Amino acid sequence: MTGPGASPPSDRAIPASAGIGLRFQHHEAVLRDRPRIGWMEVHSENYMGGGVPLRCLDAIRRDYSVSLHGVALSLGSADGLDSAHLDRLAALTQRIEPGLVSEHLAWSVVDGTYLADLLPLPMTEEALEVVCRNVDIAQARLRRRILVENPSSYLRYRHATIPEWVFLAEVSRRTGCGLLCDVNNIYVSACNHGFDAAAYLAALPVAAVAEIHLAGHTRRDLGEGRSIRIDDHGSPVRAEVWALYEAALARFGRVPTLIEWDNDIPPLPILLAEAGKAERRLAKAGEARHADAA
Amino acid sequence: MPTLREIQRGFRDSLLDSGREAIAGAIAGDEIAAVDRLCIHRNTMRSVLTGSLRLSYPAVDRLVGGDFFDMAAARFIRTHPPVSGCLDDYGEAFAAFLQAMPETAGLPYLGDVARYEWALTRAAHAEDRAALDLMALGDIAPALHDGLRFMPHPSVSLLDLDYPADAIADAVMAGADDAMAGIAVSSGPVRLVVDRAGDGVRSERLEADAFRFLQALFGGQTLGALAAWGDSDVARYLAEQFTKGRLAGFTTEPAASLSGSLS
Numbered sequence: 001m002t003g004p005g006a007s008p009p010s011d012r013a014i015p016a017s018a019g020i021g022l023r024f025q026h027h028e029a030v031l032r033d034r035p036r037i038g039w040m041e042v043h044s045e046n047y048m049g050g051g052v053p054l055r056c057l058d059a060i061r062r063d064y065s066v067s068l069h070g071v072a073l074s075l076g077s078a079d080g081l082d083s084a085h086l087d088r089l090a091a092l093t094q095r096i097e098p099g100l101v102s103e104h105l106a107w108s109v110v111d112g113t114y115l116a117d118l119l120p121l122p123m124t125e126e127a128l129e130v131v132c133r134n135v136d137i138a139q140a141r142l143r144r145r146i147l148v149e150n151p152s153s154y155l156r157y158r159h160a161t162i163p164e165w166v167f168l169a170e171v172s173r174r175t176g177c178g179l180l181c182d183v184n185n186i187y188v189s190a191c192n193h194g195f196d197a198a199a200y201l202a203a204l205p206v207a208a209v210a211e212i213h214l215a216g217h218t219r220r221d222l223g224e225g226r227s228i229r230i231d232d233h234g235s236p237v238r239a240e241v242w243a244l245y246e247a248a249l250a251r252f253g254r255v256p257t258l259i260e261w262d263n264d265i266p267p268l269p270i271l272l273a274e275a276g277k278a279e280r281r282l283a284k285a286g287e288a289r290h291a292d293a294a
Numbered sequence: 295m296p297t298l299r300e301i302q303r304g305f306r307d308s309l310l311d312s313g314r315e316a317i318a319g320a321i322a323g324d325e326i327a328a329v330d331r332l333c334i335h336r337n338t339m340r341s342v343l344t345g346s347l348r349l350s351y352p353a354v355d356r357l358v359g360g361d362f363f364d365m366a367a368a369r370f371i372r373t374h375p376p377v378s379g380c381l382d383d384y385g386e387a388f389a390a391f392l393q394a395m396p397e398t399a400g401l402p403y404l405g406d407v408a409r410y411e412w413a414l415t416r417a418a419h420a421e422d423r424a425a426l427d428l429m430a431l432g433d434i435a436p437a438l439h440d441g442l443r444f445m446p447h448p449s450v451s452l453l454d455l456d457y458p459a460d461a462i463a464d465a466v467m468a469g470a471d472d473a474m475a476g477i478a479v480s481s482g483p484v485r486l487v488v489d490r491a492g493d494g495v496r497s498e499r500l501e502a503d504a505f506r507f508l509q510a511l512f513g514g515q516t517l518g519a520l521a522a523w524g525d526s527d528v529a530r531y532l533a534e535q536f537t538k539g540r541l542a543g544f545t546t547e548p549a550a551s552l553s554g555s556l557s
Contacts, residue, residue, distance in 0.1 A: 049419035073379070108379065116343050116346075117342065127298050156322045159296065
């Protein structure tokens with residue numbers, strides 16, 4: 001893995017290696033131990049105030065490349081974006097100079113109420129236009145390309161007309177945004193809705209995919225032979241998701257890959273070990289590409 | 295075909311009130327009913343927001359117990375959903391909400407403890423702002439001195455409470471089973487100034503005169519009006535706010551538009 005000392009602080013690019021989602025519980029350990037990890041990603045909203053969290057992020061940013069991952073910009077809001085929220089994100093982006101900035105293909109705000117979840121969009125032409133308009137506004141305000149992440153999904157609307165993978169590819173084509181391919185989310189949604197996860201990967205434009213997410217999920221038994229997968233980020237990455245990740249690497253090549261762990265957060269060494277599993281697969285993907293080229 | 299806005303309003307209604315399920319008709323159902331699929335999102339929303347409130351109100355959580363806290367939070371979320379995607383901002387109204395709940399009548403100090411904890415939360419997360427340096431006033435023409443008005447640091451809250459909420463919260467958070475036994479709950483009102491100093495949040499009890507001065511100072515009264523109190527402690531009170539970094543700016547403009555988030 002790339003050691004933090006290997007990159008000068010001014011090099012803000014996210015390396016094509018494994019990173020970890022940094023949560024408050026690990027601030028102290030990271031600042032004390034300076035673990036060898038390629039990069040870190042934080043939730044933008046956790047650093048929109050001042051005080052200790054922001055000072056910790058400043059300190060971490062001096063030694064590591066950092067990515068900002070937002071959960072509340074609500075790219076799918078029919079009302080448009082909350083300009084105050086976008087201003088706060090712009091201020092944070094200016095301060096941290098992140099290597100990547102990402103948001104979700106989802107909505108969470110309506111009539112000024114924030115519903116604290118990444119809520120599903122109907123995959124319609126109207127929603128496509130709304131998302132593209134909001135991505136355009138966000139990219140203009142932030143003066144940079146953002147990545148849009150595929151969500152995990154538990155329901156579909158009757159009037160949806162566009163497959164999610166087509167929708168995402170079209171958002172990228174129209175706005176120039178990149179894509180954050182959450183492999184766990186694809187797996188969860190494929191199980192919940194019965195589509196082919198490999199076909200989803202195959203439909204994403206290779207050049208647009210600039211980051212991959214991995215996380216754990218649970219299978220909730222609903223009785224009578226029914227079950228649903230819940231993307232709860234509270235456990236190690238499942239074997240089936242590792243397999244899909246290998247397929248993603250075969251298609252997209254070496255892409256910065258993040259381990260997300262947000263519930264039942266383990267000690268830092270366990271999180272780093274999970275990132276190590278991704279790093280080994282990334283290395284293999286690099287070797288395979290090298291062999292292909294030779 | 296419903297518009298996107300209609301879908302989003304219907305979804306909101308369902309998340310905030312499980313009895314309002316009109317949106318279910320727009321959701322494809324199969325062996326798992328649409329209402330059960332919606333429930334996944336409702337549970338996530340409640341879990342995230344309850345967790346956010348619990349982080350801001352740890353002493354309240356201990357005072358009322360986890361189950362009651364969950365129930366109170368669920369009711370609060372339904373009537374007071376967040377208006378900002380930044381959850382550090384969420385929950386200011388929880389103190390008044392708790393106090394108004396019939397079930398908390400036996401804990402008359404609960405609202406004050408919550409107000410105190412909100413001030414701590416606000417101080418911890420307030421935006422960074424450099425403290426005003428006394429030297430910055432050196433260039434002000436003497437003729438303008440009487441019209442000077444000061445702005446508090448964004449982390450500052452003033453609390454005028456009927457109960458010793460600071461002592462109650464400290465005792466509860468210390469974790470002893472008999473923590474409340476040593477607290478004279480009815481020992482009378484306390485006046486507090488809460489703010490952030492360096493990396494730490496600070497709470498200080500004030501005497502009535504000092505508290506009244508800070509209310510006037512942070513409420514936008516001019517230096518001339520403050521001086522006219524004729525109190526010999528005024529100069530000391532003012533100097534103390536500089537040394538403690540509780541002032542973030544000043545103006546000589548007459549407009550009475552200083553932002554007031556002080557309770």
